[in-house]
Amino acid sequence: MKRMITFIGAILVFLGFALVTQPAQNANNKLVQHKVIKVGILQLVSHPALNQIHQGIISGLKDEGFKEGKNIKVEFQNAQGDQSNLKTMAQQLANRDDILFGIATPAAQSLVNAANKTTPVMMAGISNPVGGGGLVESEKRPGANVTGSSGDSPLDKQLQLIRDVMPQAKKIGVVYTSSDSGGQSNAKKFEKLVKKAGLQAKMYTIANTNDMQQISQQMASDVDVIYAPQDNGVASSMKTLVNNANQAGKAVFPAADTMVADGGTASYAIDQHDLGRTAGHMAAKVIHGKKPANYPVEYVVKGKYVINQKQVDKLNIQIPEKIMQQAHKNGRVIK
Structure with a gap:
């Protein structure tokens, strides 16, 4: 009898622990459970191509139901070509936001370093994510917390x-x-x-x-x-x-x-706006729980x-x- 009581008690403790911990695990896996998702966007410099990618990101998120002032709050930083600005801004965004976008390789690299393999980082229009920046381990299995869109010039x-x-x-x-x-x-x-x-x-x-x-x-x-x-x-x-x-x-x-x-x-x-839009679509899936580590880089080729x-x-x-x-x-x- 004592053994039976002990066994039942152990089961109750286990179930209680599972009920307490499961929501926390889901909260970590699905950012969408947050009431408002904080989106950080870091851009290397202002010029039309990168500006188009930025606008595409916003369009892609909107396509997936994420709108500024409704369920996302967007924080945008532009380093204006200054490497020291990149490092500072990347750290600020990584400290404050739930998901990050890097527009141009140096911006993405700075965010990856600041995020320290925790906060998801979405590359936006990076032309050579494996060899050029070493941002991902491979196109099919990026690894860690990084994925996104790419578009090699034809x-x-x-x-x-x-x-x-x-x-x-x-x-x-x-x-x-x-x-x-x-x-x-x-x-x-x-x-x-x-x-x-x-x-x-x-x-x-x-x-x-x-x-x-x-x-x-x-x-x-x-x-x-x-x-x-x-x-x-x-x-x-x-x-x-x-x-x-x-x-x-x-x-x-x-x-x-x-x-x-x-x-x-x-x-x-290729269309620069499409590069950003693709990254926005991918980010929505990450927000819903998809892991960047095994989410293949998506290419815009048309x-x-x-x-x-x-x-x-x-x-x-x-x-x-x-x-x-x-x-x-x-x-x-x-x-």
């Missing part, structure tokens, strides 16, 4: 666009920022494609946006056409690059649609033609009719 189609529009161009200048791992990776990949096509690639680097004035003047005088990869420093100084290229009568073919709007001639590009008609006219360039038709139908023609 480099082969971008090179083909240059060849279709500028068939006489033999020497292609490529400029990238030495400290931007994603930009450097994209530039090096493009260089290999150019060489494989039997053309000459001339590589130019800038340490920061202040270098673009001198470097772009030199490049524009040396090459037949310029390629601007998906690179934060280059995107931030597009107007300087385009101004010097125009003076030399050279076309700039950038990687991002927003860089065409900033003066580039044309591109076959591209579109974007043509800057003003630049085409200024440089007296003829865009093939087939490309113009596709730009009008599925892409964008900037007047």
Whole structure:
């Protein structure tokens, strides 16, 4: 009898413990149980491509039913290209918020360091999350607390666009920022494609946006056409690059649609807003309990033609009719 009483008592204690601890475990696994989710967004610098990703994040969360002032509170920080700002802002966001977004590789890296494998970190539009930033262990199984969206530039189609529009161009200048791992990776990949096509690639680097004035003047005088990869420093100084290229009568073919709007001639590009929106959709699933560690990185791969008609006219360039038709139908023609 005593054994039976002891056994029943042990069961009651166990059940009591389970009832107490189970809600706490669920609360840790599902952020949605919080009344208002605190969302922290860290952006490296202001320029149209990254701004579009930011807007896409908000759209993606809204698609999933998470709206500012209703069930989420968004805290946005912009480091304006300052590395020390990144570290400070990342720590502040990690201390205060439930889920974090890093826009551009340096921002995501800072958040990962500050979150210390606890708070979920969503990459937003990171072009090379494994090799370039070491943010995830693999694309299929990111590991720890990090996942998100990625979108490698369709480099082969971008090179083909240059060849279709500028068939006489033999020497292609490529400029990238030495400290931007994603930009450097994209530039090096493009260089290999150019060489494989039997053309000459001339590589130019800038340490920061202040270098673009001198470097772009030199490049524009040396090459037949310029390629601007998906690179934060280059995107931030597009107007300087385009101004010097125009003076030399050279076309700039950038990687991002927003860089065409900033003066580039044309591109076959993925949509930056879609990169952010995808990250927002993924974040909603993490909020509902999905583990970042085994949530594969999602890629945005569908591209579109974007043509800057003003630049085409200024440089007296003829865009093939087939490309113009596709730009009008599925892409964008900037007047």
